[in-house]
Amino acid sequence: MEAVKKAKATKRTPPARWMVRYYDPSGRIKSGGTFKKKPDAEKKQTEIENSLHEGSYRNPHAAKVTVAEMAEK
16 A cells, blocks of 8 residues: 555556466466456456467567568568
């Protein structure tokens, strides 16, 4: 509670309270984001788990490809 008061006093965004973390298929730990509300974090966790189990998981960092890189391929 003190961190929220301090953040508001300095006109910053209060810290999020729920963090989603998971292991990708290669075994590396990844962050799914931080959320203010537990239901939002649980929803994101469920989405990630479903994509991992279905085999439709895609690494978000691998999606950051430039147009030049795609043109070469």
